[in-house]
Amino acid sequence: MFSNKKSEALLAKIREGAPLMGREKLRLIVELSIPSILAQITSVLMFYIDASMVGSLGTEASAAIGLVEPASWLFGSLTGAASMGFAVQVAHFIGANDFRQARRVMKHGYLFCFVFSLVLMAVACGVSGPLPRWLGGGSDIQHDASAYFFIFSLAAPFFMMENLSSAMLKSSGDMRRPSTIAVLACVLDVVFNFLLIFPSRTVSVLGMDVPLWGAGLRVEGAALGTSLAYVVTSLILVWFNVRRSPILAWHLDRERFVWQPAYVMKALKISAPMALQYVLMNGAQIVSTMIVAPLGNVAIAANSFAVTAESLCYMPGYGIGDAASTLVGQTFGAGRQDLCRSFAWLTIGLGMGVMAVMGVVMYVFAPEMIGFLTPVAAIRELGTRVLRIEAFAEPFFAASIVAFRVCLGAGDTLKPAVMNLASMWCVRLTLAYALSQHYGLVGVWVAMALELTFRGCIFLFRIARGRWYMKPQTEKAES
Known part of the structure; x- marks a missing residue:
């Protein structure tokens, strides 16, 4: 059913100005969404398995990683913002049937983002030592938290190249290859972590005792395993972009590379607000973590595990969001306003429907989802309570x-x-601080659910007003 050739044919109709029937539009959304959703879910399962491995080491190890997790998310988010400034331009040029300029943008993106990743790595490594103390972590988890974040930071260039290469392929309409590589990253992460977290031991296989090597690095092993997985997959993605992509491969260009500041300036204009x-x-x-930290290690661990468990439910939203960016980007570049708006509403509606179903799943299976991550009864009980609160906000989060x-x-x-910032800072944090004083971690998650509902409503209002769509402005660089 999900044919890559059929997706390419439908994307070509967008570029050529041909009409699309409602069934064709829905098919295209689904075919672009499915690979990305599967990759997102696999990624979450990877975090599940990672968390369960670390969780088996005890509450302190779980709390150490949970403490610096938001800082790690910031790390990944900045690489994503830098990548999207170039990827959006690529989608616009491809929609306008200007593949040569799409490749030019990609080359500028690789050079700029690599330099940026080195700066990011230096800053992250520099703050890794005092970071756990700044976040309010206890002395019993500060060393492990610092070590985890330091190792994670060293892989910045590879995180950046993986993110940029994946974004470029998705902008061209190729969801399958970056999604397949994302699955490979998850498999490698599990294997590396299994070998690096635990010490050498004997395991029973079909009734036989088999010696198994292990590095016994505990929390440091978790960071090293994840980093090594991204090293491998980033190199594969870069190779495919540069050598094999039918639209983006560099050998399709014959002229010399000439630096064009206009591409970088437009990328910064897109990326800077992000x-x-x-x-x-x-x-x-x-x-928010600082609000949770005084509640104790059980609350820190329960909060971290609940966030990991919830991510399994909202990953389909991000998968559909990937399809939305590609389709809106290419229709925008092609100047097809009506089709652009149609894809916007279809993807939003599909995302809300899928995540409403996932919210029901999360509510029903919350005990099992948290129980898989930790054997500690107190963490399980608290994690289940807060996860069920969040389930009601999933459609608006989508x-x-x-x-x-x-x-x-x-x-x-x-x-x-x-809009995102106002919602988070003015609604979530204000409510979280006030409610945590009386209801602990439960109050923090009530605040989160209310804020996500509010945020979804204001975004629906913006899409309905139509101010997000502007006349395409794809600059033509000098030949």
Whole structure:
């Protein structure tokens, strides 16, 4: 059913100005969404398995990683923001049937983002030592938390190249290869972590005792395993982009590479609001962690595990959001306003429907989802309670996820970034602090559910007003 050739044929109809029937539009959304959703879910399962491995080491190890997790998200978000500034331009040029300029943008993206990743790595490594203390972590987890974040930071260039290469392929309409590589990253991560976290031991296989090597690095092994997985997969993705992509491969160009500042300036115009948003949004996550930290190690661990468990339910939203960015980006570049709006509403509606179902699943199976991650009864009980609170907000969370990606596809990032920030800082953190004083971690998650519902509503209002769509402005660089 999900034929890559059929998807390419439908995308070609967008570029050629041919009409699309409602069934064709829905088919295209589904065919672009499915690989990305599967990759997102596999990624979450990877985090599940990682968390369960670390969880088996005890509450302190889980709390150490949970403490610096928001800072790690900031790390990944900045690489994503830098990548999207170039990927959106690539989608616009491909929609306009200008493949040569799409390749030019990609080359500029690789050079700029690599340099940026080195700066990011230096800053992250520099703050890794005092970071756990700044976040309010106890002395019993500060060493492990610092070590985890330091190792994670060293892989910045590979995280960046993986993110950029994947974004470029998705902008061209190729969801399958980056999704397949994402699955490979998950498999490698599990294997590396299994070998690096635990010490050498004997395992029973079909009744036979088999000696198994292990490095016994515990929390440090978890960071090293994840980093090594991204090293391998980033190299594969870069190779495919540069050598094998039918649209983006560099050998398709004959002229010399000439630096064009206009591409970078436009990328910064798109990326800067996203980067600021990610910094302040993840800063808000860090503040949220600081609100949770005084509640104790059980609350820190339960909060971290509940976030991991919830991510299994909202990953389909991000998968559909990837399809929305590609389709809106290419229709925007092609100047097809009606089709662009149609894809926007179809993807948002599909995202809300899928995540409503996932919210029901999360509510029903919350005990099992948390129980898989930790054997500690107190953490299980608290994690289950907060996860069930969040289940009610999933449809509106989907609206905010997909609508933001719709805006991104059209190059509209400033106002959506302000909307995200206002919602997080003015609604979530204010409520979280007030409710945590009386209801502990449960109060923090009630605040989260209310804020996500509010955020979804304001994004639906923005899409309905239509201000996110502007006339295509694909600059023609000098030949």
